[in-house]
Amino acid sequence: MIRVRGINKSFRVARRKAGLSRAVKALFSREQERVQALKDISFDIAGGEMVGYIGPNGAGKSTTIKVLCGILTPDSGTCEIMGRVPWKERLAHVRDIGVVFGQRSQLWWDVPVDDSFELIRDIYRVDKALYQATRDELVALLGLEEILMTPARSLSLGQRMRCELAASLLHRPRLLFLDEPTIGLDAVSKLAVRQFIKRMNLQEGTTVILTTHDMQDIEALAQRIILIGRGRILLDGGLEALKRHSGDRKILTFEYRGEKPGLCPGMELVSSQEGRLVVRLDQKRLSTAQALAHIIPQVELIDLATASPSAEEMVAALYQEYSI
Numbered sequence: 651m652i653r654v655r656g657i658n659k660s661f662r663v664a665r666r667k668a669g670l671s672r673a674v675k676a677l678f679s680r681e682q683e684r685v686q687a688l689k690d691i692s693f694d695i696a697g698g699e700m701v702g703y704i705g706p707n708g709a710g711k712s713t714t715i716k717v718l719c720g721i722l723t724p725d726s727g728t729c730e731i732m733g734r735v736p737w738k739e740r741l742a743h744v745r746d747i748g749v750v751f752g753q754r755s756q757l758w759w760d761v762p763v764d765d766s767f768e769l770i771r772d773i774y775r776v777d778k779a780l781y782q783a784t785r786d787e788l789v790a791l792l793g794l795e796e797i798l799m800t801p802a803r804s805l806s807l808g809q810r811m812r813c814e815l816a817a818s819l820l821h822r823p824r825l826l827f828l829d830e831p832t833i834g835l836d837a838v839s840k841l842a843v844r845q846f847i848k849r850m851n852l853q854e855g856t857t858v859i860l861t862t863h864d865m866q867d868i869e870a871l872a873q874r875i876i877l878i879g880r881g882r883i884l885l886d887g888g889l890e891a892l893k894r895h896s897g898d899r900k901i902l903t904f905e906y907r908g909e910k911p912g913l914c915p916g917m918e919l920v921s922s923q924e925g926r927l928v929v930r931l932d933q934k935r936l937s938t939a940q941a942l943a944h945i946i947p948q949v950e951l952i953d954l955a956t957a958s959p960s961a962e963e964m965v966a967a968l969y970q971e972y973s974i
Contacts, residue, residue: 651825651857652695652718657727659688659713687713688724689881697824700851700858702872706969710881711861715827718859719749732824745774748818749827755810756817757802763813764798767820774821781820788816791846808839815846819856826850828860832867844870865965877968885968892964900931900938903955904945911948917941925952 662682688710695701705711716722717729720736720743729736736743749756757766771781789795792812797805805813811831818826828847832840848871850856860871868875868889875892877885885892901920904911904927913919913929916936920928931941938956945951 651697651699651732652693653728653730654694654718655692655728657688657691657714657717657724657729658686659717659722659724660684660686687881688717691727691878691881691883693876693883693886695857695859697857698851698855700847700860700871700873702868702875703859703861703878704863704868704875704965705878705884709878711878712829714878715829715859715861719747719827720744745821746823747825747827748821748823749829750811750814750818750831751829755802755814757810757813759803760801762799762801763794763805766802766813767798767817770817770820776821780822784820784822785816788819791849792816792842807834808836811835811839811843812846815843819850822854823856825857826859828858828862830862830864831860832862832864840866847871877965879969892968899958900933901928901957902931902938902941903928903957904949904951905953906945906949906951908949911945914941914944917944 661684663685664680665683691710691714703711703714713722717724718731718736720740723737731743732746734743756770757763758769767785771778776784789798792815794812794816797809797813800809802810802813815831826847831847832843835843844867847858851858858871860867862868872889874888875885876883877892902917906925906927910922911927914936916932918930918932920930922928927945929941931938942954
């Protein structure tokens, strides 16, 4: 489906210091700096995969997506999607892809949603019978019946995002790019969007590339994670690979009576308050049984809870490890 090899992309960015005199000087002579957005990016994505493409702001996620969509031409490297080079065969390429940007809309602001859908049908030249069948199915699945006649500007954020999803799928793309698809949504809308994306992937075999800062989206949807930082691929694998890379760590929460117990090597304090202690346990150095053997003689233990770090905590730890 997608084959990316050695993609590099840089931009020239104008720089100037603050101050009126420097602003006037910049009108005649601008200092420019070359920023390397992507550095030797390579990966493969098979048809039907759901991949979380994650990283901090400025890591290169959006630049990669724009290259894959054919919007940007890289400085060097190769990319083939369904046998096509995106930036060389844009018209043929866009017929097979759908894109949802959480902070940008493809709906016409002042017209009813259904009119926007018709305009999108004309743009993609979708057969009327196929369009009607697809539209009716999407409207039913996403619960859009009551808002089809409402202008996009009058929709809530959750309603608009459901409409954006439907709009991106009206031409039945084989590849779907989702950029922050649940940003700002309430819990009910998030669940509805996630369930719909899962259904499209399972039933239609749609390949999904998801970029988001919401690790709950990643845990709920992604079968694989590609972590990018400072323009480089840092990690490529499933959540299990992320857990292995993050080390064998566990969170222990002790409820107790008595004085605050002391810790031993292999135990890192997370939080402490009267009668409650939360520690991070490095199981390469100390087992849970050994941690209990250290704590129990010091206090009267009331309760113990154990938990593995969340995906969000593991990714944050990776950001710190790679200084990104």
